[in-house]
Amino acid sequence: MAIGRQDWIARWTNIGDHHCLLGESNIKNGAVDEATEAWLCALTAFEVARRLVDEDDTRSADLSDRVVMGIQRLKSSLVRQIEQVKIAPCDESELLAYYLPAGDADAPAPAIICISMENETGATLLGRLLPVVIGRGMSVLVISHDDIPHQSRGQSEALLSCCLEYLSVRPDVDAARIGVFGEGLSAALATDLAASDRSVAAAVCDGGLWNWTRTRASISWITRAVDGAVERDATSARRAQLKCPALVVTGGRGIVSLSEAIRLQADCIAAGADLDLAVPRIIRSPGAEIENFVTSDDSIFGWLEHKLSSASGIGKVDQIITGDLAPRA
Known part of the structure; x- marks a missing residue:
């Protein structure tokens, strides 16, 4: 070093x-x-x-x-206290999460389920996001990637659905305006939740690229080739996953490359789906590349704030945004 x-x-x-x-x-x-x-x-x-x-x-x-x-x-x-809450899935195991409320029973607020990167605690993600979310009028429920079971997609989706249900019954949350934000491999979990539950109003996710890439690789290994029909089916599957406005973050510490994301966006535009791209700024120093998370997070939560602000705020935006192109409202 x-x-x-x-x-x-x-x-x-x-x-x-x-x-x-x-x-x-x-x-x-x-x-x-x-x-x-x-x-x-x-x-x-x-x-x-x-x-x-x-x-x-x-x-x-x-x-x-x-x-x-x-x-x-x-x-x-x-003014509104950070709480440590327990999410109780159907199997009676408990998930500890951090919750920062922004609304109350008289004025319910939008809420975001925030899932950390792998090997990152919920407290670490919360500490990073607090300077971004305070004052935006959005509640956040922060959980750790490592606390989510990964034996099957069904298990992870079930647990995240419990988080969604927990928020939807809170009187301080507007159940029609709940979003999900995932980083690293958690971006794929965010996609799975948004694809499986239509009540998710906006998602910062991988757009299905992680699962699509793994499926494509498996098919290639089995057949030794990916013919045009398989490629078309995979592309259709990618489009079908996006049931709400989505933001795909490319580069940096994420799992999505810019070239993949651009192709995905072109597919979504052709299908009439609402998908934006965010490209974080990278600071290069000898021996390391450091993501400018301050501008990136501000851009991401500015996008979420816009998409969840009202029904009229959910519209199609065909553009690529960077850290300084999504100003805080």
């Missing part, structure tokens, strides 16, 4: 620690809004540092602990 990168890790960690102290000072002085802002800045700084360290670096766990502590500090300043 380059010395310069080591310096950046220390610098961003120190920035996060400084904002934590600033938040504590503000809360003691009764400046609640300023404390909230400082703690949100700390969470972003810790996430930057976390992405700079290697997964097997001991500092990765230390930074994750700092994120958890930052979430705990925010509980003293947020």
